[in-house]
Amino acid sequence: MGKFNWGTHKITDSEVFLAGYDTFNDLISAQKYCTKIAKSNYENFIISNWFTPKEIKQHIQNIYAFCRYGDDLGDDSPFPPNERLKLLNEWMEDLERAFKSENNPWQGEPRHPILRAVSHTADIFKIPITPFKRLIEAFKLDQQKTRYSNYQELKNYCIHSADPVGHLFLYIYGYKDEELQKISDNTCTALQLANHWQDVNRDLEQDRIYMPIEEMERFNYSLEDYKKKIVNDEWRALMRFQVERARELFENGKNLWEKVDPRLVVDLRMFTMGGMAVLDAIEAQGYDTWSKRPKISKLKQLRMLMASRKLWKEAHKKGKGIR
Structure with missing residues (x-):
């Protein structure tokens, strides 16, 4: 930042x-x-x-x-x-x-x-x-808290750190429906997870490990391996699992798009495109997030910007107005 x-x-x-x-x-x-x-x-x-x-x-x-x-x-x-x-x-x-x-x-x-x-x-x-x-x-x-025993603990963190931002957006666009908030939570949690997996190095510098320990054990990747930033087949399998879960959450979050003001959808699609691009970048470097922080290329950023501009024009043609 x-x-x-x-x-x-x-x-x-x-x-x-x-x-x-x-x-x-x-x-x-x-x-x-x-x-x-x-x-x-x-x-x-x-x-x-x-x-x-x-x-x-x-x-x-x-x-x-x-x-x-x-x-x-x-x-x-x-x-x-x-x-x-x-x-x-x-x-x-x-x-x-x-x-x-x-x-x-x-x-x-x-x-x-x-x-x-x-x-x-x-x-x-x-x-x-x-x-x-x-x-x-x-x-x-x-x-x-600097360690998370399981995914449920991490999800609870996201309920506080990420999901409220989506709720605030919905309120500002005039939506108070709890069902819409729950759908929005998919996108916000996915964004938080993508950020965690992109920033494993930065977080470890502050002694923060968001990777659920239970899942590390499931993939035979130890806490000691994590602290030593070891990249092996176990790490790649673990990170692939995390990336796929975040992608699934992004897909679930898309259900909100047809339910809200098309101008809000522009923001939602931008969030999703950005988060998915981070996940793609993680995959593109073989799930090795230790050697280099995954980044979205300038070309991909430009394409996202152009796509968003097109969406924005379409949204304003059929915009409902803030409720």
Whole structure:
């Protein structure tokens, strides 16, 4: 991810002060701040892109800023895990200040400008606090849990780290149906898994192993092999299994495409194309994700962009409008 200068977080015995607190105190400046965050990482930011309807682009940027900030607290802040937890607990407290109460949702007074902007978005689209809390819980989980015994544990992580993003998109497009959320979860979980298998090196540098230990044992690939980054037939078989499972999830997620606004489908198809391209890249290098991080080629990125542009034109011809 591109770096954004958030400022300085401070932790003392009596206070946790998050970078950005008590700045940009009106909605207009808070939203401009969120836009700046989004544009600072624009090359990776396929969420708020050329294809997002103008009437919701700011709201998508507000959500993106929330995710980026939490990611910084959990992964990039210069503190050990126990102190990162304090930062994330404070972020959760400010979220709850913003939400205020079930009887008066999103009418509170957060200290952080991102949450001021998010409150505005959540209030307009009647978004509950749950998806936001789950995302923060995922960042907290990364400070506390570095091994996953089985796939169910990893799936539970994805329920917090990935699936809420899909729910937020659906809310912004006007969909509150739990059945649609469940279908969306396939795509979001698949994206998270593709990211994990692409980034085994980066995650191991932080002593994080997302590969389910039970499945490693099933393929006769030991934890010691993993730490030594050994590439053998067992590793290739294990990674092939993970790639195929993620592909199946992407296929299941396609069931959402015929059920929602065609303009949202453009985003969904972009997510799917991007994730599938990562899986293809893993396969193309013989499932060896240790020697080199799998990347999507510039040519493939261009083809995806052109395909998305065509989809966008078609979507706007039959667009339903935001519900």
